[in-house]
Amino acid sequence: MSDQLLVSTRKGLVSARRQGQGAWTLEDVSFLGDNVSLTLQDPRDGAWYAALDHGHFGAKLHRSRDRGATWEEIGVPAYPTPPEGQIEKDFLGREIPWRLIRF
Numbered sequence: 001m002s003d004q005l006l007v008s009t010r011k012g013l014v015s016a017r018r019q020g021q022g023a024w025t026l027e028d029v030s031f032l033g034d035n036v037s038l039t040l041q042d043p044r045d046g047a048w049y050a051a052l053d054h055g056h057f058g059a060k061l062h063r064s065r066d067r068g069a070t071w072e073e074i075g076v077p078a079y080p081t082p083p084e085g086q087i088e089k090d091f092l093g094r095e096i097p098w099r100l101i102r103f
Contacts, residue, residue: 006048008036013050015068028068 003018013030030036031052038051048064050071062071079098082088088096 004041006039006041008039008050010035012036013039013068030064030068030071031062 005016005018005024007014007016012032012034013036015027015030016024017027019025031050035053035055036050037053039048041048045065046067048068050062050064052060052062054060059076061074061076063074064071082098088098090096
């Protein structure tokens with residue numbers, strides 16, 4: 001069982017650590033006031049990744065290599081240019097744009 005807990009909220013990222021038998025201690029709050037939609041720890045190198053959804057600036061991805069002490073913004077996935085004349089649609093018939101957006 002893991003001793004680290006990362007909690008993504010609409011008001012930031014909270015990290016907590018288990019101190020003993022069932023006792024958890026809050027370690028830090030990152031991105032206070034920002035909508036953190038998803039956070040995960042990469043099991044390969046221990047880096048933390050946080051996906052933020054800024055209403056005005058769009059989706060942003062951040063990485064921390066020091067357990068949340070510092071964060072760096074990294075590039076989000078880039079979608080290729082769609083083939084000429086190809087239009088993707090969802091099950092309701094709405095056009096799906098080829099860019100990173102939240103529905």
